[in-house]
Each structure stands twice: as structure tokens, then as C-alpha cells.
Amino acid sequence: MVVLKHETVAVRSDADIVHARQLVREWARQQGFSLVDQTKIVTAASELARNTLHYGGGGTVRLDVLNAGSRVGLQLTFKDCGPGIPDLDLAMRDGYTTGGGLGLGLGGAKRLSNEFDIESQPGQGTCVRIARWK
Amino acid sequence: MEHIPILKMYEFLLVTIQVDMHDRLALALQDDLTERIVQTHARGVLIDISALDLVDSFMGRMLGNIAAMSRILDAETVVVGMQPAVAITLVELGLPLKGIRTALNVEQGMAFLRTVVG
Numbered sequence: 103m104v105v106l107k108h109e110t111v112a113v114r115s116d117a118d119i120v121h122a123r124q125l126v127r128e129w130a131r132q133q134g135f136s137l138v139d140q141t142k143i144v145t146a147a148s149e150l151a152r153n154t155l156h157y158g159g160g161g162t163v164r165l166d167v168l169n170a171g172s173r174v175g176l177q178l179t180f181k182d183c184g185p186g187i188p189d190l191d192l193a194m195r196d197g198y199t200t201g202g203g204l205g206l207g208l209g210g211a212k213r214l215s216n217e218f219d220i221e222s223q224p225g226q227g228t229c230v231r232i233a234r235w236k
Numbered sequence: 237m238e239h240i241p242i243l244k245m246y247e248f249l250l251v252t253i254q255v256d257m258h259d260r261l262a263l264a265l266q267d268d269l270t271e272r273i274v275q276t277h278a279r280g281v282l283i284d285i286s287a288l289d290l291v292d293s294f295m296g297r298m299l300g301n302i303a304a305m306s307r308i309l310d311a312e313t314v315v316v317g318m319q320p321a322v323a324i325t326l327v328e329l330g331l332p333l334k335g336i337r338t339a340l341n342v343e344q345g346m347a348f349l350r351t352v353v354g
Contacts, residue, residue, distance in 0.1 A: 116259045123256070140321070141319075145291075203294070203297070206330045210331070214329060
């Protein structure tokens, strides 16, 4: 697998969330994703960026355009140095939230992606990686 | 701070969301609309989202809140013009917008509000 292009942007404010999802939209469009696929990965990005900001206290998102054989994919990696998630299974469950939201962010982002990994160390932060292939 | 304009037409309030909303703007719209319903005695709220290329769980929750608050204030809400890709994504996200009345376009949304208000 080859990384064709990458960029990392900050997620530290509401405006950064908007900027991150606009960048994801632009890259998905450039790679020729269908409108539905663009919308899915942009929506997943919006959910995860909001988590990075509100639960992780801010962080970054890295965008990678991947090439594996004849396939092209867009990979997004959200990192924060926040408090971490003590119980990942619980956090992945729809409807579970510690922040007053709907509790759909992580589970929803997973459903909207082809690949999803999450790593979290209490006290050290959280890293969520998603990818969607064309 | 930025606000999304709210237009009054007879007993209805009309909102067209034309910008990629950040979260505070969405919250401000929620507050502004409830205030305007009370001020104007509006009986219906029409929210046109045809220019929005995504609705995530935060915006979905905001639309649900507006519908619920309006109902308590005796006004009906209809959300119109959702793009097909947004509808597909919302269902997959797990947010089928239960409790929110929708219509395909502004005309149909207005027709619905008129029947409800009578």
C-alpha cells in the first residue's frame, strides 16, 4: 500500500471541524468518490472531529490518500492527548454518551467507513483511524 | 456573532440554511427560532436544507430539538429539500430523524404547514 498524498490539520475549534470536513470533501471528490461515498466519509469525519474536540480536548486529523493495487482509498486518523476512553466496548455502543450528545458518533462513523480502528490509553489520549475505499 | 436569517411569511417562519454550519451557529439558530416563534406567534416553521451537503448527529439533534420545542410552542416544523446522499448517510449513521416532519421541497413543505394550521 502506498500513501499518495497526506496532510495533517488541527482540530481545536468549531471552525476547525468545518475546515476538516471541507478538506475531506475536497479530497474525496478529487479521488473520484461518488456523491454518496463523499457524504459518508465527510459525515464520519465530522463525528470524529467533534469527538476529538469535545472529549479529547482538541487534537489533529491526518488525511491520507492510499493506493493498494488498483484501489484508491481515503484514510483519516484522528488523534488527541485527552483523558482517553476507559471502556471502548461501551463507548462504541449506540446511545452511550458521557457528553450529552446522541451517542452515535463512534458507532455511526464505523458504519460509514470500510475500515475502523480505535486505540485509547486512559490518561494518554485516543487515536481513531477510518478508511473508505472507492 | 453570525446568525442564520429567519424570514416571516404570514404565520410561518422560513429558514434556509446555506452555509456549512459550525456547531455554535446551529445552537444559535435553535435559540433564535424559539424566540421568534414566541414573538411572532408563528404557527409553522419551514427549514430548507437543500444546500446542506451533510447532516451529522449534531445537526440532526438540533433539527429534532427545533421540532420538539416548536411543538411545545404550538408550531409545527417541516424540514425540506434533503439531498438523497444526506438521507442515505443519516440512516446509516443511525439517525433516521424520528419525530421530524419532512417534505421533498419548499412547495410541499408549505402545503403541509397550511393543512396543519388550517
